[in-house]
Amino acid sequence: MTKAKSRAAQADLPLNQILAGDCIAQMNALPENSVDLIFADPPYNLQLKGELHRPDNSKVDAVDDAWDQFDSFAAYDAFTRDWLAAARRILKPNGAIWVIGSYHNVFRMGAELQNQGFWIMNDVVWRKSNPMPNFRGKRFTNAHETLIWASKSENAKPTFNYEALKALNEGVQMRSDWVIPICTGGERLKDDMGNKAHPTQKPEALLHRVIIATTNPGDVILDPFFGTGTTGAVAKMLGRNYIGIEREEAYREAATKRLARTRKLDAEVLEVTTSKRAEPRVPFGQLVERGMLRPGEELVSQGNRYTAKVRADGTLIGKDIKGSIHQVGAQLEGAPSCNGWTYWHYKRDGKLVPIDALRQQIRDEMGGRIN
Amino acid sequence: MTKAKSRAAQADLPLNQILAGDCIAQMNALPENSVDLIFADPPYNLQLKGELHRPDNSKVDAVDDAWDQFDSFAAYDAFTRDWLAAARRILKPNGAIWVIGSYHNVFRMGAELQNQGFWIMNDVVWRKSNPMPNFRGKRFTNAHETLIWASKSENAKPTFNYEALKALNEGVQMRSDWVIPICTGGERLKDDMGNKAHPTQKPEALLHRVIIATTNPGDVILDPFFGTGTTGAVAKMLGRNYIGIEREEAYREAATKRLARTRKLDAEVLEVTTSKRAEPRVPFGQLVERGMLRPGEELVSQGNRYTAKVRADGTLIGKDIKGSIHQVGAQLEGAPSCNGWTYWHYKRDGKLVPIDALRQQIRDEMGGRIN
DNA sequence: GCAAAAAGTGAATCGTGAC
DNA sequence: CGTCACGATTCACTTTTTG
Numbered sequence: 001m002t003k004a005k006s007r008a009a010q011a012d013l014p015l016n017q018i019l020a021g022d023c024i025a026q027m028n029a030l031p032e033n034s035v036d037l038i039f040a041d042p043p044y045n046l047q048l049k050g051e052l053h054r055p056d057n058s059k060v061d062a063v064d065d066a067w068d069q070f071d072s073f074a075a076y077d078a079f080t081r082d083w084l085a086a087a088r089r090i091l092k093p094n095g096a097i098w099v100i101g102s103y104h105n106v107f108r109m110g111a112e113l114q115n116q117g118f119w120i121m122n123d124v125v126w127r128k129s130n131p132m133p134n135f136r137g138k139r140f141t142n143a144h145e146t147l148i149w150a151s152k153s154e155n156a157k158p159t160f161n162y163e164a165l166k167a168l169n170e171g172v173q174m175r176s177d178w179v180i181p182i183c184t185g186g187e188r189l190k191d192d193m194g195n196k197a198h199p200t201q202k203p204e205a206l207l208h209r210v211i212i213a214t215t216n217p218g219d220v221i222l223d224p225f226f227g228t229g230t231t232g233a234v235a236k237m238l239g240r241n242y243i244g245i246e247r248e249e250a251y252r253e254a255a256t257k258r259l260a261r262t263r264k265l266d267a268e269v270l271e272v273t274t275s276k277r278a279e280p281r282v283p284f285g286q287l288v289e290r291g292m293l294r295p296g297e298e299l300v301s302q303g304n305r306y307t308a309k310v311r312a313d314g315t316l317i318g319k320d321i322k323g324s325i326h327q328v329g330a331q332l333e334g335a336p337s338c339n340g341w342t343y344w345h346y347k348r349d350g351k352l353v354p355i356d357a358l359r360q361q362i363r364d365e366m367g368g369r370i371n
Numbered sequence: 372m373t374k375a376k377s378r379a380a381q382a383d384l385p386l387n388q389i390l391a392g393d394c395i396a397q398m399n400a401l402p403e404n405s406v407d408l409i410f411a412d413p414p415y416n417l418q419l420k421g422e423l424h425r426p427d428n429s430k431v432d433a434v435d436d437a438w439d440q441f442d443s444f445a446a447y448d449a450f451t452r453d454w455l456a457a458a459r460r461i462l463k464p465n466g467a468i469w470v471i472g473s474y475h476n477v478f479r480m481g482a483e484l485q486n487q488g489f490w491i492m493n494d495v496v497w498r499k500s501n502p503m504p505n506f507r508g509k510r511f512t513n514a515h516e517t518l519i520w521a522s523k524s525e526n527a528k529p530t531f532n533y534e535a536l537k538a539l540n541e542g543v544q545m546r547s548d549w550v551i552p553i554c555t556g557g558e559r560l561k562d563d564m565g566n567k568a569h570p571t572q573k574p575e576a577l578l579h580r581v582i583i584a585t586t587n588p589g590d591v592i593l594d595p596f597f598g599t600g601t602t603g604a605v606a607k608m609l610g611r612n613y614i615g616i617e618r619e620e621a622y623r624e625a626a627t628k629r630l631a632r633t634r635k636l637d638a639e640v641l642e643v644t645t646s647k648r649a650e651p652r653v654p655f656g657q658l659v660e661r662g663m664l665r666p667g668e669e670l671v672s673q674g675n676r677y678t679a680k681v682r683a684d685g686t687l688i689g690k691d692i693k694g695s696i697h698q699v700g701a702q703l704e705g706a707p708s709c710n711g712w713t714y715w716h717y718k719r720d721g722k723l724v725p726i727d728a729l730r731q732q733i734r735d736e737m738g739g740r741i742n
Numbered sequence: 743g744c745a746a747a748a749a750g751t752g753a754a755t756c757g758t759g760a761c
Numbered sequence: 762c763g764t765c766a767c768g769a770t771t772c773a774c775t776t777t778t779t780g
């Protein structure tokens with residue numbers, strides 16, 4: 001899709017609004033291939049029987065709302081099939097979907113995602129640092145929920161801000177298990193009576209990580225089970241557009257108030273650590289043209305094992321081998337591939353320096369401009 | 372079932388043996404309602420395409436065995452349906468089943484368990500302390516696998532040794548996420564050539580916890596995908612009976628040798644293994660995600676000399692400098708390194724507080740435990 | 743012989759853009 | 762659509778080799 005087309009598509013969308021009504025009907029009214037990310041926290045079909053009491057006989061405020069009741073697995077599966085199909089239609093080809101659930105429903109959602117052709121990128125465990133204990137001592141403390149991150153198809157290329165996630169995790173790549181506390185305290189929305197406004201409000205930290213990981217600023221994020229708007233609030237803060245769909249008026253009202261007092265962060269702090277791929281490509285030949293390396297100069301391989309000479313056209317010539325810095329490196333090492341930039345070194349003041357330092361010099365001169 | 376009847380049923384079983392052949396046929400040859408626990412680690416249907424190389428160009432030894440190949444989800448589902456039905460028939464009414472899988476197959480297994488009337492007690496996450504990283508930086512590190520613990524029916528009363536588990540976990544309820552290292556070192560079985568005897572050998576610590584939690588001494592534990600016999604070895608050590616079923620002769624041989632040298636443990640010794648302590652690592656980004664610091668908030672250096680702004684990905688941006696709390700601190704001070712946790716301060720109520728106080732707050736919440 | 747450095751490895755659905 | 766060249770990418774741990 002061209003940029004112009006993309007802008008036109010966005011203009012047709014009810015951006016940064018909460019749509020009332022059934023999410024399937026509302027999604028079907030939106031143009032196909034138009035949203036970048038879907039985050040869905042559907043009813044869990046909890047099947048709770050009877051009331052649950054703590055050891056001190058106080059009653060646990062269970063999720064027993066009408067919207068969480070389904071007559072059978074078949075009914076739940078039909079519901080899942082329908083809303084996932086509607087979500088699939090409006091998702092851009094390189095868009096992605098996140099769903100969250102517990103063991104009551106997540107296996108059925110995961111299987112249906114696969115059945116519809118979505119391609120699972122990861123399942124992610126939200127490991128709650130402060131879960132509700134198991135009061136009866138009959139099971140393990142249910143201390144996690146499961147998220148599934150899936151692209152629209154096997155060959156799609158969904159956004160993944162690898163370097164930003166690595167930065168969030170202080171330099172080591174982010175794992176599939178996330179430790180995040182449940183939503184409590186000031187973050188938890190209350191109604192006028194002081195009761196929680198929604199029984200399953202998700203923590204903003206969870207959405208923060210999802211949105212930083214798999215969207216870019218300006219993207220459109222749709223949440224078909226908007227509830228009290230955690231997805232919208234974090235999307236707004238992080239400079240993304242949201243579309244919420246919610247059936248219950250009370251939730252819409254709470255979400256509307258919440259979004260009104262949510263502020264977008266400055267662009268400067270929204271910018272995120274990027275990968276090398278995003279930087280402009282510098283052909284090796286440019287180093288020769290600019291005289292940073294002379295034709296005939298000798299380069300030394302990593303580990304000092306091999307040498308090769310620079311030719312005037314920016315190729316290398318080693319022992320019986322000619323080609324690009326990458327090709328010659330790969331052949332000498334008998335490797336399937338080789339990053340010539342880090343493999344080859346030149347001599348300056350008696351020291352060996354990777355030629356990548358010269359590339360960096362050129363990139364710095366360009367000052368972030370693309371070519 | 373009376374005790375006498377139960378003893379009679381056990382006498383008909385091929386206890387502490389490894390049966391050769393297809394697990395469905397072998398299970399169908401056993402009497403119904405006769406085993407206490409089934410632990411199943413079936414093929415995951417990984418659907419790997421090409422080769423994968425590490426950044427150092429070494430090749431990843433992938434699981435590409437014929438037994439993990441299925442033509443389609445439909446074929447895998449049929450396989451799952453059939454072996455689960457056979458397992459269900461031989462399980463005692465108050466027996467239980469554990470299955471383990473990854474996102475490739477676990478959603479389909481979980482849905483089929485529910486379809487057949489099994490009742491999920493918990494899904495349990497095995498969090499690997501040393502998983503294989505994601506080499507290309509395209510996804511989250513796949514750092515966990517999922518187990519499902521299910522009873523035969525909704526009203527069944529499966530064994531659950533709540534107090535023993537609590538003791539294993541230093542006095543607090545065992546949670547649904549377990550931190551256990553992958554199987555390496557001396558525990559990993561090798562063939563005569565020094566190659567791993569089985570590509571997916573599970574750690575004994577995992578089976579230890581499963582068996583302690585959901586069986587009693589003398590119980591019969593059946594593993595339809597026995598492999599090199601981890602289930603049998605831990606069952607024997609813990610004074611339980613096992614029945615293994617395995618198709619591949621090489622795996623049966625390795626398991627037979629292993630079981631011959633496995634000894635039942637003395638009753639007192641049993642409590643030793645598993646629990647691991649470590650001060651949890653808290654990445655700075657977590658403070659941002661959790662809203663303890665807002666993106667855009669200004670931090671002040673030790674000695675009030677410099678300021679920097681927090682970015683959404685948990686990096687800092689100062690004057691022309693971007694990077695982690697440690698990197699930016701070091702650059703500003705012209706030092707080779709810097710402990711950002713004590714160097715940077717945030718303002719609360721007019722006072723400057725080191726950000727390390729926030730890290731301590733998170734650690735206190737986690738209680739120092741990682742499992 | 744011992745300490746330090748280097749090499750090896752684990753259930754993995756692991757690339758992108760120009761032409 | 763396919764082909765081709767570029768060139769980006771790893772964590773925790775054990776085992777082996779080197780000094």
